[in-house]
Amino acid sequence: MSAGLNLAQQEAVNFMQGPCLVLAGAGSGKTRVITHKIGRLIQAGLEPQRIAAITFTNKAAAEMRERAKSLIGREARGVLICTFHALGVRMLRQDGDVLGLKKQFSILDSDDVTSILKDAGGSVDSATARQWQWTISLWKNMGLTSVQAEAQAKDDNEKIIARVMARYEERLTAYQSVDFDDLIKLPLKLLQEHAEVRDKWQQQMGHVLVDEYQDTNATQYEVLKLLVGERARFTAVGDDDQSIYGWRGATLDNLKRLPLDFPQLKVVKLEQNYRSTSAILRAANNVIGPNPKLFPKTLFSELGEGEPVRVVDADNEEHEAERVVARIQSARANGATEGGGGQVQEWKNFAVLYRANHQARTFEKALRKAAIPYKVSGGQSFFDRAEIKDLCAWLRLWVNNDDDPAFLRSITTPKRGIGHTTLQNLGEFAGKYRLSLFASLFSPSLGSVLPAKAVGSLHEFGRYVNDLEFRARQTEGYEAAHAFLLEWLKDIDYEKHLFDGEDSEKLAASRWTNVLDFCDWMAKRCGGEIDDTAGVSIASEKKTLLEVAQTIALLSTISERETDQNVVTLSTLHAAKGLEWPHVMLVGVTEGLLPFKLGDDDNPTGRADGPMSEGILQRLQEERRLMYVGITRAQRSLAVSWTKKRKKGREMIAAQPSRFIAEMALEKASTREDPREKLKALRAEFAKKALESAAAAAASQAAP
Ligand code: ATP
Ligand code: MG
Numbered sequence: 178m179s180a181g182l183n184l185a186q187q188e189a190v191n192f193m194q195g196p197c198l199v200l201a202g203a204g205s206g207k208t209r210v211i212t213h214k215i216g217r218l219i220q221a222g223l224e225p226q227r228i229a230a231i232t233f234t235n236k237a238a239a240e241m242r243e244r245a246k247s248l249i250g251r252e253a254r255g256v257l258i259c260t261f262h263a264l265g266v267r268m269l270r271q272d273g274d275v276l277g278l279k280k281q282f283s284i285l286d287s288d289d290v291t292s293i294l295k296d297a298g299g300s301v302d303s304a305t306a307r308q309w310q311w312t313i314s315l316w317k318n319m320g321l322t323s324v325q326a327e328a329q330a331k332d333d334n335e336k337i338i339a340r341v342m343a344r345y346e347e348r349l350t351a352y353q354s355v356d357f358d359d360l361i362k363l364p365l366k367l368l369q370e371h372a373e374v375r376d377k378w379q380q381q382m383g384h385v386l387v388d389e390y391q392d393t394n395a396t397q398y399e400v401l402k403l404l405v406g407e408r409a410r411f412t413a414v415g416d417d418d419q420s421i422y423g424w425r426g427a428t429l430d431n432l433k434r435l436p437l438d439f440p441q442l443k444v445v446k447l448e449q450n451y452r453s454t455s456a457i458l459r460a461a462n463n464v465i466g467p468n469p470k471l472f473p474k475t476l477f478s479e480l481g482e483g484e485p486v487r488v489v490d491a492d493n494e495e496h497e498a499e500r501v502v503a504r505i506q507s508a509r510a511n512g513a514t515e516g517g518g519g520q521v522q523e524w525k526n527f528a529v530l531y532r533a534n535h536q537a538r539t540f541e542k543a544l545r546k547a548a549i550p551y552k553v554s555g556g557q558s559f560f561d562r563a564e565i566k567d568l569c570a571w572l573r574l575w576v577n578n579d580d581d582p583a584f585l586r587s588i589t590t591p592k593r594g595i596g597h598t599t600l601q602n603l604g605e606f607a608g609k610y611r612l613s614l615f616a617s618l619f620s621p622s623l624g625s626v627l628p629a630k631a632v633g634s635l636h637e638f639g640r641y642v643n644d645l646e647f648r649a650r651q652t653e654g655y656e657a658a659h660a661f662l663l664e665w666l667k668d669i670d671y672e673k674h675l676f677d678g679e680d681s682e683k684l685a686a687s688r689w690t691n692v693l694d695f696c697d698w699m700a701k702r703c704g705g706e707i708d709d710t711a712g713v714s715i716a717s718e719k720k721t722l723l724e725v726a727q728t729i730a731l732l733s734t735i736s737e738r739e740t741d742q743n744v745v746t747l748s749t750l751h752a753a754k755g756l757e758w759p760h761v762m763l764v765g766v767t768e769g770l771l772p773f774k775l776g777d778d779d780n781p782t783g784r785a786d787g788p789m790s791e792g793i794l795q796r797l798q799e800e801r802r803l804m805y806v807g808i809t810r811a812q813r814s815l816a817v818s819w820t821k822k823r824k825k826g827r828e829m830i831a832a833q834p835s836r837f838i839a840e841m842a843l844e845k846a847s848t849r850e851d852p853r854e855k856l857k858a859l860r861a862e863f864a865k866k867a868l869e870s871a872a873a874a875a876a877s878q879a880a881p
């Protein structure tokens with residue numbers, strides 16, 4: 178397993194007895210260390226089932242599974258490769274009962290959470306509910322309960338949110354549902370409060386590997402610590418300069434704490450970048466330069482100077498998009514001359530990266546116009562489409578009858594003559610007796626609040642769901658599952674529902690195609706043809722439809738269905754983390770977009786005359802890391818573009834190039850310093866400081 182690894186990488190791979198941290202810049206082969214170490218551990222006799230590798234996204238997990246398979250072969254199948262959230266699902270499915278959670282619990286997506294909060298807050302508007310959602314999520318990530326949140330609330334608004342949080346949590350319990358944050362929080366609770374469960378998992382985990390460690394939050398770190406126990410056999414890899422999820426509660430404290438919590442920690446640093454040319458790497462190092470350093474490090478590349486990084490200016494976004502398209506077309510055609518291996522470049526060699534989701538639209542339109550195939554990653558996924566969410570709501574209801582949001586969506590999609598008033602009365606009844614909506618259906622006293630006809634229709638629906646659930650439990654294999662799903666869609670007349678609800682027939686038809694596509698894909702999972710279940714299971718045996726529905730409930734909320742197509746990638750910078758492309762175009766590198774608006778309206782760039790406030794400074798540092806992540810995705814060529822005008826609300830305002838463009842110091846290419854010389858200087862400085870502080874410590878001890 179040491180082929181294709183440098184000495185430092187080998188050191189990290191071969192150290193298996195205790196805690197190991199690989200700390201290194203972008204493209205230095207950290208993720209490669211993880212994949213190879215999985216192989217090394219198996220070679221050393223650890224059963225694949227006892228190895229867990231944790232990635233940041235499902236997509237990264239899928240990619241790592243592929244790489245592990247080609248490196249190690251079939252044995253890689255047994256290894257658990259998944260996100261922290263998917264690991265959480267696995268733990269809760271196995272042991273959640275000790276927390277009072279039934280096996281078939283539901284996982285709520287963000288829309289479900291918004292609607293529960295709207296309701297719990299006394300019918301507030303969606304914007305307020307989403308703001309609450311944000312705050313509550315942050316609190317949950319910090320490990321606060323609603324009571325603790327209320328006690329430390331900064332103002333009345335926070336007090337209100339804390340009280341809504343209490344009602345929200347009550348409802349989740351009643352619905353036998355968990356939200357995203359619970360997928361980390363509840364496993365932590367399991368490990369903290371239930372010694373027998375903790376022992377079991379510590380036994381199970383022979384070695385845990387964590388990629389993108391810099392973006393873990395406090396709760397995830399606690400989970401990791403408890404999972405590995407005293408033996409502390411784990412490998413974390415990360416780069417403090419790529420920490421870009423501070424806004425979601427990720428904290429660099431986890432990096433700082435590691436050597437303190439694990440004094441025996443082995444730290445390995447990697448310094449060679451294998452991804453990018455020197456020109457690209459220099460721009461990256463220059464941009465990240467002004468940020469404070471947690472650890473001294475620098476990167477060099479031996480891939481040669483390469484093409485200079487280009488700066489492109491455009492009048493506005495549309496113009497920028499045209500220039501991007503032109504660049505892709507010419508780079509593709511020039512592939513034969515510009516060191517492209519004598520061949521036309523493939524579409525998948527190109528990526529367009531931007532700060533915010535909404536920026537994708539203009540580029541999508543331009544690419545369409547030029548007939549260039551593309552995919553938007555990190556944006557709306559297949560599972561966010563309304564028709565797929567409809568179907569998923571039904572599946573969730575089969576799996577967990579008490580999932581109220583799924584109940585409400587299913588009973589009204591398509592409409593079945595059960596009116597709003599009926600549902601409202603049912604809701605009040607359920608609230609009064611602390612029952613789920615489904616459980617209330619069959620309560621003998623329901624007749625006291627609803628007319629017999631309404632009760633009759635509700636019963637009919639309930640029986641239908643029970644019947645579907647019963648049959649789904651017995652349906653197995655592709656053919657049977659496919660037939661079952663089509664019959665069900667016919668039963669509920671879903672195709673008609675789509676065409677009735679959509680003015681454009683073309684749109685309705687494309688939505689119906691999505692539905693059929695979904696059924697086919699579900700059925701394939703029942704037949705064991707698809708073995709990627711977001712890391713929940715990687716065995717490829719036949720499954721029942723109900724079992725598949727259980728994993729869908731998770732996939733529908735956290736997975737992107739990715740296929741390896743030959744298309745241009747459009748992606749947010751956040752979603753591009755860990756990935757690489759030969760040609761990258763970073764767009765919208767305009768003040769106010771990247772860095773994103775830092776100050777207030779009067780001073781949007783945060784460039785006040787006086788010193789920056791601490792808050793603005795921290796945000797600027799995170800934006801700079803984001804820029805660093807963007808630059809370092811490029812392997813061979815990088816273009817950075819900005820626009821002279823940008824949208825602000827409905828207006829167009831004059832705009833400036835991002836300060837990061839100047840910081841890349843592209844024109845100073847001729848006066849560049851050798852990074853290895855710089856590294857030497859940094860090391861010398863570090864050693865000097867260490868000596869000084871040791872001397873100071875000795876002096877203070879010697880003092881009387
Ligand atoms: P990031 O910080 O962006 O996540 P990383 O440190 O995880 O980057 P990898 O993605 O593991 O870096 O590696 C970057 C590229 O360099 C990959 O294409 C990888 O295959 C290649 N690479 C890594 N190590 C070596 C090596 N020793 N020899 C050859 N190629 C390598
Ligand atoms: Mg990586």
